[in-house]
């Protein structure tokens with residue numbers, strides 16, 4: 001895996017020597033955020049040897065290198081999901097690669113289902129912690145000693161320093177930020193109502209199909225991590241409506257403008 005990462009890194013380095021300070025992964029509805037920053041260079045996933053390429057319609061596949069308020073960033077425009085059939089180690093390869101490019105902090109974003117009955121579609125939730133019991137750990141397999149230790153501590157996956165910054169950013173944007181625990185399942189199916197009750201019993205506030213695995217891989221290699229979920233729908237069984245990818249997309253699009261404002265503020269200050 002480390003050799004594969006080094007091959008990917010060499011592929012990227014053939015195209016750019018850009019050194020990002022922060023990394024950003026864009027979830028549903030935020031995809032075009034990367035088009036709006038001061039772009040220096042883009043690198044298509046397909047041009048990177050050995051890189052897992054996303055199969056989901058509407059997910060662009062490229063790294064965007066550029067500046068947000070003068071801060072050098074690398075953005076993943078389109079992520080890789082476990083439900084596409086990749087090994088978990090491939091799902092987190094891009095995250096690791098961004099760390100190897102030089103990023104020391106990462107902001108993860110996603111669309112998620114609200115498992116907390118006090119949430120409503122369109123809310124933003126700062127991820128305070130996560131539960132990955134429903135997925136294999138991305139750290140399974142021989143440990144990559146070059147990146148981190150075999151048994152990494154996960155007592156503060158999401159940085160408390162960044163929590164304080166994010167709270168301030170949300171207030172400045174006039175956003176009533178929720179805070180909660182993100183539970184990752186594999187997808188691609190939405191959860192059953194019983195699974196959502198399980199997530200609630202575990203202490204989860206939102207459910208989704210990404211992000212926690214990336215957070216774990218990033219933390220393993222010592223990156224400072226933060227994450228924001230856009231609650232696009234109430235999770236199964238909480239409201240009467242059936243779950244539909246269209247609703248997810250519609251809500252994500254509806255709040256995209258304020259999500260982008262928040263992301264810009266966070267990246268600027270993180």
Ligand code: HPA
Nearest residue numbers: 111112113207208209235
């Ligand atoms: N469940 C899982 N993933 C999701 C959801 C959901 O309800 N909404 C958006 N992504």
